[in-house]
Amino acid sequence: MILTLAGGVGAARFLEGLVQVAPVETITGVVNTGDDFELHGLWISPDCDIVTCTLAGLIDQVQGWGITGDSDACMEWLGKLGGPTWFKLGDRDLALHIRRTALLRGGATLSTVAESFRKALGCPIRIVPMSDDPAPTHIVTNAGEMHFEEYFVQRRAADTVLDVRLHAAGSAERRRGWLEAIASAEAILIAPSNPVVSVGPILALAGIRKALRESPARVVAVSPIVGGAAIKGPAVPLMRAVGIEPSALGVARAYSDVLDGIVIDQVDADLAAPIGELGIQVAVTDTIMRGPAEKAALARTALELARSHNG
Ligand code: FO1
Numbered sequence: 001m002i003l004t005l006a007g008g009v010g011a012a013r014f015l016e017g018l019v020q021v022a023p024v025e026t027i028t029g030v031v032n033t034g035d036d037f038e039l040h041g042l043w044i045s046p047d048c049d050i051v052t053c054t055l056a057g058l059i060d061q062v063q064g065w066g067i068t069g070d071s072d073a074c075m076e077w078l079g080k081l082g083g084p085t086w087f088k089l090g091d092r093d094l095a096l097h098i099r100r101t102a103l104l105r106g107g108a109t110l111s112t113v114a115e116s117f118r119k120a121l122g123c124p125i126r127i128v129p130m131s132d133d134p135a136p137t138h139i140v141t142n143a144g145e146m147h148f149e150e151y152f153v154q155r156r157a158a159d160t161v162l163d164v165r166l167h168a169a170g171s172a173e174r175r176r177g178w179l180e181a182i183a184s185a186e187a188i189l190i191a192p193s194n195p196v197v198s199v200g201p202i203l204a205l206a207g208i209r210k211a212l213r214e215s216p217a218r219v220v221a222v223s224p225i226v227g228g229a230a231i232k233g234p235a236v237p238l239m240r241a242v243g244i245e246p247s248a249l250g251v252a253r254a255y256s257d258v259l260d261g262i263v264i265d266q267v268d269a270d271l272a273a274p275i276g277e278l279g280i281q282v283a284v285t286d287t288i289m290r291g292p293a294e295k296a297a298l299a300r301t302a303l304e305l306a307r308s309h310n311g
Contacts, residue, residue: 002303003178003185003217005130007032007198008047009064009232010224010289011191012054014302015125017295018189019055021303024124026186029055030178032193033110033129034137034166034201037147039087040078042097043104046149047198048114048129049096056121064232067092086154111177128178130202135168137197139238148197157234161241164196166204182211187306190221192287194230195254196238203258212258220261220306222298223248226287227267247271252280261305263287263298281305 002022004015006029018027035046046065053059053067060066070090079085089097096117103113110129118127139151141159151159182188193199199221203209212219228247230236236246244250248264252275255262261281264271265288272282283305289295 001181001185002027002187002189002306003181004029004189004191005193005199005202006030006047006051006191007193008035008050009054011047011193011198012051012059012064013289013295014189014191014222014299015051015055016292017289017297017299018303019124020292020296021300027125028128028178028181029125030128030130030181030202031114032198032201033131033135034168034197035148036110036134037136037149040083040089040097042094042101044087044089044097045100045110045114045129048110048117048127049093052114052118052121052123052127055125056118056123058121066090087149128181130178131168131205133168135166135201135205137201138165138167139163139197140165152234157237161234161237164200164238164242166201168201168205179207179211182208182215182217185215185217187303188212188215188217188219189302189306190219190255190259192222192224192231192289194224194233194235194238195244195251196235196242199255203255209258218260218306218308219255219258220263220302221251221255221259222263222287222302223251223265223268225251226265231288249274252278256280261308263302263305281308 032047050065060068070092074091100113109132114127137148138145140163143159239246244254248268249271252262256278259280263283269284275282283301285301
């Protein structure tokens with residue numbers, strides 16, 4: 001089984017490549033829930049929904065989030081009634097959060113909700129939230145500490161980031177489901193997601209880094225940083241705030257205690273040597289996922305690096 005640690009948009013696009021080069025029944029996406037938050041009295045799981053809807057072919061391709069062709073009648077009326085409209089939720093998107101909130105109130109877990117949603121929507125791979133316990137990611141800024149989505153969406157990432165606080169709660173046994181998967185995986189891939197607020201929360205969960213180090217499977221990451229910049233999102237200011245150099249080398253260092261290999265972009269070929277000195281194998285390729293063929297090629301490169309030396 002291939003375990004992929006995933007954030008949002010970048011991870012979803014990488015998984016669109018992986019499903020082309022490996023049998024879908026062998027792929028499990030472990031998804032960040034640090035972005036999850038409550039709004040309108042509803043529990044919203046942005047990254048789980050982004051990955052599920054992308055792989056179900058339902059995502060808004062331009063934004064990378066939300067449902068394609070969705071309407072916003074409810075959001076319009078929520079505004080009319082004085083509700084918050086800074087987080088754009090389409091009418092079909094809202095159905096996900098209404099249903100999730102009802103199921104959670106009825107005693108379901110985020111994991112059982114994610115599994116029922118991905119089946120109902122036609123996502124071909126298993127989607128496992130990184131934890132069934134709340135694990136909010138907060139950003140400490142010059143304007144105070146706030147939830148990631150408030151920082152990133154409501155305040156448009158305008159504040160100066162001073163620190164990142166991962167409030168991952170809950171005990172390790174709640175993650176037994178995918179902790180065991182780490183021990184039995186054939187390959188473990190870290191998708192090209194934000195190393196601080198998407199992959200970081202997953203690696204920060206109790207016992208995960210140790211389990212990854214002890215796993216017989218090789219762990220291979222795809223750098224989300226190309227030429228010192230992020231393809232999408234606020235990775236660079238967040239990396240700087242927590243002392244990670246915003247480069248493929250910085251990413252390799254941040255994951256180095258669990259990493260066997262990393263795929264970096266050809267523009268960063270000069271970083272292959274210093275990364276190699278960390279004892280991490282490097283594959284240099286075109287990592288820009290322009291279309292389906294590039295996504296498949298990138299996923300194949302990562303998988304081959306993970307399978308090399310596996311006998
Ligand atoms: N990102 C935005 O920048 N603006 C939005 O209004 C917005 C709405 C939204 C609704 C549902 C959803 O699943 C994701 C949404 N996102 C929005 C994306 C989200 O803020 C982040 O991109 C992810 O949490 C980071 O991976």
